[in-house]
Amino acid sequence: MKVMAQVAMVMNLDKCIGCHTCSVTCKQTWTNRPGTEYVWFNNVETKPGAGYPRRYEDQEKWKGGWTLDRRGRLRLKAGGRLRKLLTLFHNPDMPSLDDFYEPWTYDYQSLTTAPLSDTFPSARPKSQLTGRDMRPVHGPNWDDDLAGAAEYAAADPNLRGLAERVRLEFEHTFMFYLPRICEHCLNPSCVASCPSGAMYKREEDGIVLVDEDRCRGWRFCVSGCPYKKVYFNHRTGKAEKCTFCYPRIEAGQPTICAETCVGRLRHLGVMLYDADAVLDAASVQDDKDLYEAQLSVFLDPHEDWVREAAARDGIAHDWIEAARRSPVYALIKEHRVALPLHPEYRTMPMVWYVPPLSPVADAVHATGYHDDDPDRIFAAIDALRIPVEYLANLFTAGDTAVVEGVLRKLTAMRGHMRAKQLGDPADRRLLERAGATADGVEDLYRLLAVAKYDERYVIPKTHAEGSGALMAQHCSLDRPGGVADLASHDEVDPAPPELPGLAAPGGGAHFRDSDGQVRFNLLGWNGSAPAPGLFGGTEGSAP
Amino acid sequence: MNSWDLWWWVILPYLALVTFVVGHIWRWRYDQFGWTSRSTQLQEGRLLKWGGPLFHYGAFAAIAGHVLGILVPESFTRRLGIPENTYRWFSSVGGTVAALAVLAGVAVLAFRRTTVPRVRATTSPVDWLALILLAVVIVLGVIPTLGINLFGAGYDYRRSVSLWFRGLFAGNPDVPAITHAPLIYQVHATAAWAILAVWPFTRLVHAWSLPLWYLWRPYVLYRRRVPAHPAEPGTGGRRWRRIGVRY
Ligand code: HEM
Ligand code: SF4
Ligand code: SF4
Ligand code: SF4
Numbered sequence: 001m002k003v004m005a006q007v008a009m010v011m012n013l014d015k016c017i018g019c020h021t022c023s024v025t026c027k028q029t030w031t032n033r034p035g036t037e038y039v040w041f042n043n044v045e046t047k048p049g050a051g052y053p054r055r056y057e058d059q060e061k062w063k064g065g066w067t068l069d070r071r072g073r074l075r076l077k078a079g080g081r082l083r084k085l086l087t088l089f090h091n092p093d094m095p096s097l098d099d100f101y102e103p104w105t106y107d108y109q110s111l112t113t114a115p116l117s118d119t120f121p122s123a124r125p126k127s128q129l130t131g132r133d134m135r136p137v138h139g140p141n142w143d144d145d146l147a148g149a150a151e152y153a154a155a156d157p158n159l160r161g162l163a164e165r166v167r168l169e170f171e172h173t174f175m176f177y178l179p180r181i182c183e184h185c186l187n188p189s190c191v192a193s194c195p196s197g198a199m200y201k202r203e204e205d206g207i208v209l210v211d212e213d214r215c216r217g218w219r220f221c222v223s224g225c226p227y228k229k230v231y232f233n234h235r236t237g238k239a240e241k242c243t244f245c246y247p248r249i250e251a252g253q254p255t256i257c258a259e260t261c262v263g264r265l266r267h268l269g270v271m272l273y274d275a276d277a278v279l280d281a282a283s284v285q286d287d288k289d290l291y292e293a294q295l296s297v298f299l300d301p302h303e304d305w306v307r308e309a310a311a312r313d314g315i316a317h318d319w320i321e322a323a324r325r326s327p328v329y330a331l332i333k334e335h336r337v338a339l340p341l342h343p344e345y346r347t348m349p350m351v352w353y354v355p356p357l358s359p360v361a362d363a364v365h366a367t368g369y370h371d372d373d374p375d376r377i378f379a380a381i382d383a384l385r386i387p388v389e390y391l392a393n394l395f396t397a398g399d400t401a402v403v404e405g406v407l408r409k410l411t412a413m414r415g416h417m418r419a420k421q422l423g424d425p426a427d428r429r430l431l432e433r434a435g436a437t438a439d440g441v442e443d444l445y446r447l448l449a450v451a452k453y454d455e456r457y458v459i460p461k462t463h464a465e466g467s468g469a470l471m472a473q474h475c476s477l478d479r480p481g482g483v484a485d486l487a488s489h490d491e492v493d494p495a496p497p498e499l500p501g502l503a504a505p506g507g508g509a510h511f512r513d514s515d516g517q518v519r520f521n522l523l524g525w526n527g528s529a530p531a532p533g534l535f536g537g538t539e540g541s542a543p
Numbered sequence: 544m545n546s547w548d549l550w551w552w553v554i555l556p557y558l559a560l561v562t563f564v565v566g567h568i569w570r571w572r573y574d575q576f577g578w579t580s581r582s583t584q585l586q587e588g589r590l591l592k593w594g595g596p597l598f599h600y601g602a603f604a605a606i607a608g609h610v611l612g613i614l615v616p617e618s619f620t621r622r623l624g625i626p627e628n629t630y631r632w633f634s635s636v637g638g639t640v641a642a643l644a645v646l647a648g649v650a651v652l653a654f655r656r657t658t659v660p661r662v663r664a665t666t667s668p669v670d671w672l673a674l675i676l677l678a679v680v681i682v683l684g685v686i687p688t689l690g691i692n693l694f695g696a697g698y699d700y701r702r703s704v705s706l707w708f709r710g711l712f713a714g715n716p717d718v719p720a721i722t723h724a725p726l727i728y729q730v731h732a733t734a735a736w737a738i739l740a741v742w743p744f745t746r747l748v749h750a751w752s753l754p755l756w757y758l759w760r761p762y763v764l765y766r767r768r769v770p771a772h773p774a775e776p777g778t779g780g781r782r783w784r785r786i787g788v789r790y
Contacts, residue, residue, distance in 0.1 A: 081758050088753075089595035090584065097585050097661070129586065130660040192762035195754035200766040216752045217579035234665060237581030237746075250768075462768065 002275040003299060003310040005319050006186070006206030006350055007249055007268060007459060009258065010331045010338045011179055012448055013356040014410075015265035018177035020044050020141065022257035022266075026181075029256045030243065035235030037103035037128045040140050041242035042257045044179045048156040048390065049143045053099040056228040057157040057342065063093045064226030065189050065345030066282065074283045074346065076192055076224065084195055084220055093223035097234070101138040103128040129234070146175050158393040174359035174387050178394075181257060182229040182242035183341065183349030184208050186273065186297065187282045190241070193224025198239075204462060206350065207244040215239050226345035250462035258457065267447070269326030269458045270319060271350070272299040272310055282346045287397035290343035297348070298333055301326070322460040327447055328352070335444045337406050339395035354448070355395055355403055357410045359387035377411045378433065408434040413441040413448075551733070552718045556711055559740035566743030567751075580749035581670075586661035590651055598648025604641035605684070608634065613705045635688075642685040649681050673745040676738045683731040704728050 026042040043052050051057060059065060063078040078084070078093050106123035114121030127134040143152035153159075153173075184201075188208050191199040198214035199221055201207070210221070210230070217237040221230040230241045245255035253259070258266035274297055281293035299306045301323035310320050323329065331338040331354065338352035360380050381388060381404055388407070392400040412434035419426055420442075431438060447455070509521040510533060520534045570578065584591050612634060620630055656662055656674060666674075703724040710716035721732065742748070 076762075085754070085757065087596075089599045090588070090592045092592075094584050094588065096588050130664045132660060188763060191764055195757040196752065197754070197756060197760060197764055200764040203765045203767045205768075213575035215579065216749060216754070217582045218754065219582050219584060222585075232582070232585045234583070234585050236576070237579040238576070464768075 001277075001309060003272055003306070003313040003315060004203065004206065004275045005310075005315050005323065006184070006271045006273060007244065008184070008206075008271045008328045008332075008350040008352070009181070009255075010267045010328050010352045010354065012263075012265040012267075012354040013176055013178065014354065014358055015263040015448075016044070016177040016179055016356075017263050018044055018046065018145065019262050021260050021262045022179055023140075025260040026242075026257050029245070031240070034128075035233040036231065036240060038097065038100045038140075039231040039233070039240065041229070041231075042179060042181045043140050044177050045141070046144050046146055046175055047178050047394070048149070048153040048159055048173075048175065049146070050152045050155040052101075052140045053095050053228050054138070055099075055155055055157055056095070056226075059226055059345065062095065062223065062226070062228070064224060064228065065347050066187070066192075067346070068283065068285070072283065072285060074279065076189060077226075078193065078220075078223060081195075084193070088195070088218055091219055091223055094219055095222070095228065097129075098138070101140060101142070102134060102136070104134055104136050146173065149173065158390055160393070162389055162393075174362060174390075176356040176358055178341075178353075179257070180227065180229070180341070181255075181351060182208065182225075182244070183227055183347065183351045184242075184244055185350060186275075186278045186294075186348035187346065188225075189345070189347050190221040190225040190230050193220040194218070194239075195220060199230075202246075205244075205246075205249060207246050207249065208241070209243060209246070210239050210241055212236075212238050212240075226342065226347060227349070249459055250464070252459045252461040254457040254459065264456065267327040267331060267451075267456050269328035270323040270460065271326065271329055271332070272301050272306060272315070272320070272323050273297045274299055278348060282348055287344040288399040290346065291340060291396050291399070291402060294340060294343060294348050295333060295336075298329070300333070301329065316460070316463050319460045322458050325458045327451065327456055327458060330443070330447055335409070335440065335447075337409055337444065339402065339406065341395060342397075343395075344397035353395060354410070355391045355406055357407055357414075359391075360407060378408060381407050381411070405435070409436050409441070409444070412436050413444050416441050417445050417449075548718050548722050552707065552721050553711075553716050556716070556736045559736040560711075563739040563742055566740075567748070570743045570748060578748055578752065579746070580752075581665070581746045583662045583665055586665065587655060587659045590655040590659070594648050594651030594655060596648075597644050598652055601641050601644030601646075601648050604637070605645050608638055608641055613708050616705075616709065617702070638688045642688045645681050646685050649678055653678060669741065669745050673738065673741055673747055676734050676741065679734040680731060680738060683727055683734065687725075687727055687731075704732060708732070 022042045023040050023044055027040060030036075030041055031039040040052065045051050056062060056064075059077060065077055066074050067077040069075045104125045104127055107126050108123050111121050111123055124133055125136055126132065143149065146153060184207055186206070188199070188201060191201060191208060194215075195218050196214055196216045198211045198216070200209060200211065202209065215238045217232075217239075219232055219239065221239050221241075222228070222232050224230075230239050232238075233240050245253075245257075248255060248259075254266070254268050258268055277297045281297045282290075284290060284293045299310075301307060301310070301320060307320050310323075311317070328338075332352055337354050339355060340349045340352050342349070357377075360377060388400050388403055389398075391407075392398050392403045396402045412430050413436070415427065415430050416438065418424075426438060431441065434441075436444075509523070510518050511521050513519050518533055520531045522531070522534075525531060584595075621627075653674065656666060703720045706717040707721035708716075710720075721729065738747075
């Protein structure tokens with residue numbers, strides 16, 4: 001057993017309003033540079049929809065993630081190591097820019113320089129790759145809010161097996177938003193696919209990063225990630241990906257996308273897990289067992305033996321304490337309402353989702369019933385196979401029972417809190433049918449509905465005690481008397497001992513300057529006595 | 544041998560070799576960030592699918608052929624008991640296959656570079672220079688391979704070009720050997736050492752990064768967060784300088 005810590009995220013999809021604020025703030029922070037115009041470390045998709053890049057979830061085509069070989073061993077879906085080296089010159093599984101979209105801007109200048117005319121001037125779209133005129137035909141959220149659903153939503157790979165029953169006409173359809181970032185997987189196939197070994201998972205917090213200095217542009221990480229969350233910078237020729245805003249995480253702050261989330265639906269916290277169990281968990285035979293398998297990898301920080309093992313494996317005390325208060329652990333493991341996105345890719349993703357109740361509630365509402373009536377919703381969960389099966393394709397590799405269980409619990413939570421606030425008697429039967437307790441759903445309610453900033457984000461700071469020595473390396477002010485000379489600022493302590501030979505004749509004074517030389521200070525000098533070291537001199541040359 | 548010959552066939556090649564070595568050391572130390580294949584597959588894939596592998600596999604075969612033909616002396620193959628005719632036949636057939644692959648590959652890649660706007664837009668001037676030199680080397684290398692060896696009388700480069708080239712490394716280049724070779728060989732050789740001189744400053748450095756380690760390393764790599772050294776004073780934090788990148 002090897003205990004490791006991971007900073008993980010849970011998003012509560014019911015609260016996402018699809019405003020794309022997270023995408024925009026992330027872009028302003030990380031990818032507002034030439035070469036990354038088409039890159040969205042955070043993107044928000046409307047589901048059902050084709051996604052970004054289009055149909056990225058179709059792994060039969062893109063070959064991302066892992067799969068089991070005939071002998072049940074975990075293999076990269078895109079093939080073995082030798083095959084990768086032999087196809088270095090052209091990666092057969094690489095998505096093209098058109099699968100993302102060709103980024104464009106507008107020729108705004110023409111608006112101000114156009115000559116006077118009877119018609120309005122217009123700004124033509126220009127490709128940000130070539131600078132030529134272009135016709136935008138796709139964007140990162142082209143099918144937002146089911147726009148063009150007849151064409152795009154039908155292309156959603158999660159509708160497999162449901163296609164003949166899903167009706168995408170306006171009155172019958174359902175939708176919700178799915179904000180996506182890199183999953184910072186426990187078993188990252190991007191890392192495994194990188195021939196250079198430039199990608200790595202950080203031991204301290206599990207963040208998956210690209211070492212830009214060691215990336216050689218072989219672009220196998222791009223195709224290796226099933227979530228298509230590694231991007232190729234077409235100007236620098238290097239791969240880039242979501243950094244989980246590691247400089248902020250190191251400082252104990254939430255990621256930009258979480259910090260700015262309008263719906264306040266993102267939770268960040270520490271998960272402790274057994275790194276030695278990951279491979280076995282990722283190799284279970286049945287896709288539908290992957291959710292439970294991943295749950296079994298997580299360790300309960302409330303158990304004494306786990307805390308002892310964590311301390312033994314070098315996890316700092318404040319990190320273990322943070323793991324106990326982790327909202328992410330509570331949602332994933334205690335309440336079991338958060339689910340992983342596409343566990344069947346076998347990468348063990350670490351950004352989990354509380355599935356939305358809204359598609360079901362909407363459907364009940366459409367039938368004229370009150371969508372707060374738990375009985376109705378329970379009935380609807382059973383009856384409305386389509387949204388549930390769809391959610392199961394997203395979150396549990398098709399296991400509808402798990403999704404149903406979560407939706408029941410969320411419904412029970414709503415019913416219970418509603419009754420409580422109206423002063424109605426608590427309906428014990430409701431909770432029982434969802435397998436929940438009153439305390440449990442009240443805590444869940446607190447987490448999902450009222451948790452404040454420091455309850456949503458429990459992020460311990462990185463231990464960087466050792467890095468101070470490095471920082472001082474180039475600082476020339478840490479000499480005696482310099483800014484970094486703490487003693488010279490300290491008024492309580494006695495003054496530091498006089499440097500040898502620093503009492504100068506003739507009223508002048510000697511001082512040691514920033515490059516360590518002893519110089520003569522003209523201030524207070526009587527003008528006639530000798531002024532040794534006026535033009536600088538080494539320590540030894542001072543009288 | 545006049546001074547022009549000395550300059551052209553001895554001094555410049557040595558300067559190119561020195562630039563090659565020193566340039567690589569410099570680039571490795573100062574420009575890890577620029578050390579990449581600068582793949583353009585994102586922009587265009589259909590032509591690359593053919594051009595990339597044809598060119599590279601052809602180039603590897605051609606390089607192997609050069610090692611055999613130029614660096615291995617004739618006396619060595621003779622001592623191994625390989626008759627001249629067998630050697631000729633083998634080098635002609637092998638050379639022809641490699642030549643055709645490399646030629647087709649470079650044609651597709653050149654077509655792609657010049658006509659696909661997205662690819663064109665990412666090409667820096669020094670890339671153009673390297674690609675043109677490569678094209679010259681390849682075309683002029685292929686013509687003799689196909690024309691003279693297969694159809695013509697056959698010209699024994701092992702008695703001329705090879706002597707000069709091997710001499711470069713031995714320290715006593717045989718200048719008359721190359722000056723008496725046909726012009727086409729001379730231009731080929733010239734472009735070849737010119738490539739060596741620009742190599743470290745182009746994307747061609749990617750050739751040294753063939754990631755063989757991948758074959759036996761563990762799949763998932765972990766690294767500890769290491770505090771980075773602060774930037775060198777006066778560099779504004781940039782540890783690398785970009786070469787040949789217009790942006
Ligand atoms: C040793 C192993 C080598 C590997 C693994 C390798 C790999 C690659 C890769 C991945 C690309 C990018 C293809 C793309 O656009 O996606 C590339 C391009 C290129 N390579 Fe290599 N290469 C190797 C050796 C060489 C050698 C020896 C040469 C020249 C003699 C060479 C010349 C080129 C050129 C000219 C391009 C640019 C092609 C273009 O116009 O797009 N490579 N190589
Ligand atoms: S989601 Fe992130 S960590 Fe997981 S495989 Fe993709 S890029 Fe790697
Ligand atoms: S964690 Fe940071 S880099 Fe990643 S998507 Fe969110 S804002 Fe972007
Ligand atoms: S900012 Fe929050 S609410 Fe808005 S789209 Fe992103 S995740 Fe959804």
